[in-house]
Amino acid sequence: MSRPQSIVQRVPTPQSGRGWALDSAASQDWLTASAPDSGWTNGPGAGSALLPASQRTSAGSRQALCLWLPTFELRLELVRTPELDSASVALLSPGESTRRTVWQVSERAYEAGVRPGQLVSQAVSLCTALTLLEPDPAHYDAAVETMLEVLTEITPVIEPAGRGRVFLGMDGLERLFGSPPRLIDRALRSLFRVFPSPLVAATRAGMAPGKFGAWVAAASVRSGQPVIVPEERLSVFFAQCPVGTLPVDPLVVHRLERLGIATLGDLRRFPEPSLVSQFGEDGKNALAWATASRIDSVRPWHRPRPVRVSLEFPNPVGMTETLHVALDRLAERALARPTRRGRSVTGVRMGARLEGGGSWFVETVLREATSNRERIAAPLRAKMAISPPPRAVEALLLELTSFGVASTQTSLFDRKVGSSRSNEGNDFSKDEVTVKLKDAIKELKLRLGHSPLYRVVEIDPWSRIPERRHALMSFDP
Amino acid sequence: MSQHPRLKALRQPKLVVVRTDEQGDPVHVRIPGKTARRVAVIRERWQIDDEWWRQAISREYRTIVLDDGRVLTLYHDLIDGLWYVQKG
Numbered sequence: 001m002s003r004p005q006s007i008v009q010r011v012p013t014p015q016s017g018r019g020w021a022l023d024s025a026a027s028q029d030w031l032t033a034s035a036p037d038s039g040w041t042n043g044p045g046a047g048s049a050l051l052p053a054s055q056r057t058s059a060g061s062r063q064a065l066c067l068w069l070p071t072f073e074l075r076l077e078l079v080r081t082p083e084l085d086s087a088s089v090a091l092l093s094p095g096e097s098t099r100r101t102v103w104q105v106s107e108r109a110y111e112a113g114v115r116p117g118q119l120v121s122q123a124v125s126l127c128t129a130l131t132l133l134e135p136d137p138a139h140y141d142a143a144v145e146t147m148l149e150v151l152t153e154i155t156p157v158i159e160p161a162g163r164g165r166v167f168l169g170m171d172g173l174e175r176l177f178g179s180p181p182r183l184i185d186r187a188l189r190s191l192f193r194v195f196p197s198p199l200v201a202a203t204r205a206g207m208a209p210g211k212f213g214a215w216v217a218a219a220s221v222r223s224g225q226p227v228i229v230p231e232e233r234l235s236v237f238f239a240q241c242p243v244g245t246l247p248v249d250p251l252v253v254h255r256l257e258r259l260g261i262a263t264l265g266d267l268r269r270f271p272e273p274s275l276v277s278q279f280g281e282d283g284k285n286a287l288a289w290a291t292a293s294r295i296d297s298v299r300p301w302h303r304p305r306p307v308r309v310s311l312e313f314p315n316p317v318g319m320t321e322t323l324h325v326a327l328d329r330l331a332e333r334a335l336a337r338p339t340r341r342g343r344s345v346t347g348v349r350m351g352a353r354l355e356g357g358g359s360w361f362v363e364t365v366l367r368e369a370t371s372n373r374e375r376i377a378a379p380l381r382a383k384m385a386i387s388p389p390p391r392a393v394e395a396l397l398l399e400l401t402s403f404g405v406a407s408t409q410t411s412l413f414d415r416k417v418g419s420s421r422s423n424e425g426n427d428f429s430k431d432e433v434t435v436k437l438k439d440a441i442k443e444l445k446l447r448l449g450h451s452p453l454y455r456v457v458e459i460d461p462w463s464r465i466p467e468r469r470h471a472l473m474s475f476d477p
Numbered sequence: 478m479s480q481h482p483r484l485k486a487l488r489q490p491k492l493v494v495v496r497t498d499e500q501g502d503p504v505h506v507r508i509p510g511k512t513a514r515r516v517a518v519i520r521e522r523w524q525i526d527d528e529w530w531r532q533a534i535s536r537e538y539r540t541i542v543l544d545d546g547r548v549l550t551l552y553h554d555l556i557d558g559l560w561y562v563q564k565g
Binding site for chain 1: 483484485486487488489490525527528534563564565
């Protein structure tokens with residue numbers, strides 16, 4: 001594939017890159033290299049970071065810089081264990097199942113035929129000297145957090161898209177830091193503060209209007225050769241790119257390729273109605289991306305500070321019952337934290353530091369916002385039963401990661417029309433009863449056989465006899 | 478299971494044991510299940526005579542303050558002679 005070098009402006013880099021891990025493979029074909037772990041089409045964070053601009057509410061930053069470190073997790077492992085630098089290494093996929101697969105592979109392992117997604121048995125038969133590494137999600141997440149903190153000093157508009165890839169909003173920074181090449185240089189140099197030089201050198205950088213353009217730019221070049229695509233050249237730049245870069249359903253991409261539409265330039269030759277009739281909404285979106293008529297701004301990433309509690313065991317614990325008790329205690333402590341009060345919990349993560357190194361994590365989104373210990377612990381216990389810690393646990397960690405309103409109780413009786421005060425004394429009509437309240441009543445009726453809810457009705461509000469004024473009537477909408 | 482809406486009256490009076498002075502004003506009040514308290518002050522009093530056309534109601538109400546600071550509304554039922562506490 002010919003590279004769109006003629007239309008981009010290259011930027012001097014702090015240090016030339018080292019070709020290790022999957023880097024060499026990626027440079028051969030940036031599309032295939034990006035597929036296993038980039039998260040663009042089917043990886044983590046694919047949907048979150050690249051929603052069409054029309055679905056967003058605020059403006060964000062139009063000019064985007066994408067910093068991408070392919071095989072981020074494996075590189076971190078190799079930095080931690082430098083003696084493996086020249087060995088054939090494969091990082092196992094997270095999760096505990098009987099059929100473990102390979103997640104990321106080093107350059108040497110790749111040369112030996114090991115590929116991401118292969119079963120461990122296949123990989124070992126292809127490369128007998130293969131060193132298998134257990135993933136350490138806590139370590140990777142900590143590295144991402146540090147990276148984001150450092151980059152926040154350059155711009156507050158930062159949007160991570162999975163581990164190892166981040167978009168920076170660049171609008172309005174020229175007066176602070178200078179021209180776009182200087183901006184990229186500054187961003188890359190700031191990474192030296194948190195990552196060793198081989199990691200920074202392997203980082204790819206692309207700057208363009210919109211995240212899609214920035215990502216395609218970053219993915220299309222070798223590490224250490226940042227590119228800037230000006231807005232007027234964006235359309236020409238996209239013309240060379242394969243359809244596999246499109247953030248649409250992979251099946252649509254597959255069909256396009258089978259129809260002989262290899263690049264975005266080929267796609268642009270088709271009128272919109274034809275694409276819509278063939279591929280529906282995805283066809284329309286694909287054309288919008290390909291013609292650069294859709295520019296997706298970088299949105300400032302907001303993540304509430306998680307509430308973290310942990311428990312160190314005097315001796316490593318392997319018994320599930322002990323871990324369950326520890327989880328209950330941790331949930332109690334987390335809920336009692338002053339930083340949590342006034343908010344219910346919607347997302348929770350449990351992790352463990354394992355005996356002999358490594359970490360383990362399970363994460364869940366709660367069915368409904370809650371402040372109840374049991375409702376938080378139960379789904380985590382279920383997850384733990386499916387994917388237990390692979391080794392004994394030295395320390396258990398609980399994180400409340402996302403939060404909802406203070407309580408669902410207050411909103412149960414909110415009426416759709418008007419305030420409760422203005423409707424005082426009026427009956428609830430069926431349309432006014434909230435869905436939440438209906439669901440709650442349904443659940444109570446299943447448990448108790450009848451609705452235990454009552455509403456206050458006026459009998460004779462001006463009566464001199466107090467018990468004649470109001471009554472409770474069973475409420476069963 | 479009955480499909481009819483069920484009604485529960487609010488502010489139903491509850492029986493209390495009251496010791497009175499010679500003027501008939503409460504001096505000590507004991508709500509069932511609780512300790513007897515001394516009446517610190519009687520704040521207000523009024524009388525209701527109503528519904529004479531069916532079952533006559535005749536009550537002497539008093540708003541009292543107990544020695545622990547609680548405020549109660551009591552009435553002396555002049556028909557049955559008993560004392561009741563009732564939420565206002």
